[in-house]
Amino acid sequence: ELKVEQNPLFLSMQEGKNYTIYCNYSTTSDRLYWYRQDPGKSLESLFVLLSNGAVKQEGRLMASLDTKARLSTLHITAAVHDLSATYFCAVVGTSGTYKYIFGTGTRLKVLA
Amino acid sequence: DAGVIQSPRHEVTEMGQEVTLRCKPISGHNSLFWYRQTMMRGLELLIYFNNNVPIDDSGMPEDRFSAKMPNASFSTLKIQPSEPRDSAVYFCASRGPEGGGYYGYTFGSGTRLTVV
Numbered sequence: 001e002l003k004v005e006q007n008p009l010f011l012s013m014q015e016g017k018n019y020t021i022y023c024n025y026s027t028t029s030d031r032l033y034w035y036r037q038d039p040g041k042s043l044e045s046l047f048v049l050l051s052n053g054a055v056k057q058e059g060r061l062m063a064s065l066d067t068k069a070r071l072s073t074l075h076i077t078a079a080v081h082d083l084s085a086t087y088f089c090a091v092v093g094t095s096g097t098y099k100y101i102f103g104t105g106t107r108l109k110v111l112a
Numbered sequence: 113d114a115g116v117i118q119s120p121r122h123e124v125t126e127m128g129q130e131v132t133l134r135c136k137p138i139s140g141h142n143s144l145f146w147y148r149q150t151m152m153r154g155l156e157l158l159i160y161f162n163n164n165v166p167i168d169d170s171g172m173p174e175d176r177f178s179a180k181m182p183n184a185s186f187s188t189l190k191i192q193p194s195e196p197r198d199s200a201v202y203f204c205a206s207r208g209p210e211g212g213g214y215y216g217y218t219f220g221s222g223t224r225l226t227v228v
Contacts, residue, residue, distance in 0.1 A: 033216050042203065043219045088155065098143050098207060099168060100217065102155040 002027050004091050006103035014111050016078050021106045023072040023089035032072045033090040033100065034063050043088065046074075079110045116220035118204050124226045130192040133223045136185055137206030145217060146179055146189050147203040155203075161187065194227045201225070 003026040013019050023032070034046040047056040049065035049072060056063050060083065062075045072089055086107045090100040117136040125131050137144050145160040159169040161181045169179070176195070181187040191198055201224050205217035 042221045043205075043217075045216045045218070048216050098145075098160060098162065099157055100145075101157075104154050 002029070002091060002101045004089060004101050004103040006087075006089060006106050008106060009104060010107050010109075012109045012111060013076075013079050015080055018078065019076050021074040021076070021087055021108075023074070023091075023103050025070050025072075025089075025091045025101075027070075029067070029070070029091045031092050032065050033092075034072070034074055035088045035090065035102075037086045037088065037105070039085075046087075076108075079108075081110045081112050084108055084110045116204055116206050116218050118202075118220035118223050120223060121221060122224045122226075124228065125194055127195055127227055128193040129227075130190065131194045131198075131225060131227075133189040133202050133204075133225070135187045135189070135204030135220060137187070137204070138208070138218055139185070141206035141208045141218070142184070143207040143209075144181060144187050145205040145207070146187070147205065149201045149203060149222075150199075158189070191225075194225075196227045199226050 005024045007022050011019060032049045035043040036046050037043045047063040049056060049063060052067040054065045060077045065072045074087060076083060086105045088105045089103045092100055116138055119134045123131060143162050146158040148156045148158055156171055158171045159179045160167055164181045164184055176193060177191055179189045189202060201222045203222045204220040207217050
């Protein structure tokens with residue numbers, strides 16, 4: 001059974017600081033997604049990573065994927081308050097299923 | 113494109129009542145997913161359809177839950193009878209076919225269900 005773990009679960013950081021969120025998964029997967037959720041809102045797609053070594057960047061967020069280590073990272077550079085949200089990674093297995101298994105989420109709070 | 117449309121946005125019902133949640137996927141998307149989100153259990157996949165056919169309902173918690181997709185533009189999730197532990201946010205998501213250039217889900221706004 002595919003399991004997806006994120007850490008940390010909670011992250012409080014000062015504006016201007018850098019930090020990394022980690023997403024580990026338990027079995028082989030050929031793609032990984034990152035989503036953002038604001039309180040009381042739906043999930044918004046941030047990145048899709050399709051291959052080993054893939055790196056995607058959007059503004060202050062950069063995501064990478066290491067399929068051999070079964071690890072993805074979401075790096076935050078010079079955090080700003082607007083980045084405060086919960087971030088989820090989701091993994092799809094290689095069996096052809098369309099099921100996403102979501103991580104536990106990382107609740108990020110950026111302090112002004 | 114109006115995105116994935118869910119209704120109602122909020123539902124408050126009494127224990128034992130029937131609840132029906134509705135979802136309209138994005139036109140052209142051929143996969144539809146129902147998720148439940150709670151603080152304790154996070155995001156759980158309940159069921160998903162491909163080309164209107166239920167593919168995997170292993171996440172449906174019990175027989176009180178049922179889902180249908182009578183056509184490509186409409187799906188329902190029904191809970192009968194509802195219980196307080198069913199209180200959660202229920203999300204519907206849809207996904208386009210492979211090769212479309214984008215592989216991810218698009219989520220609806222969710223239905224916040226409260227069973228009292």
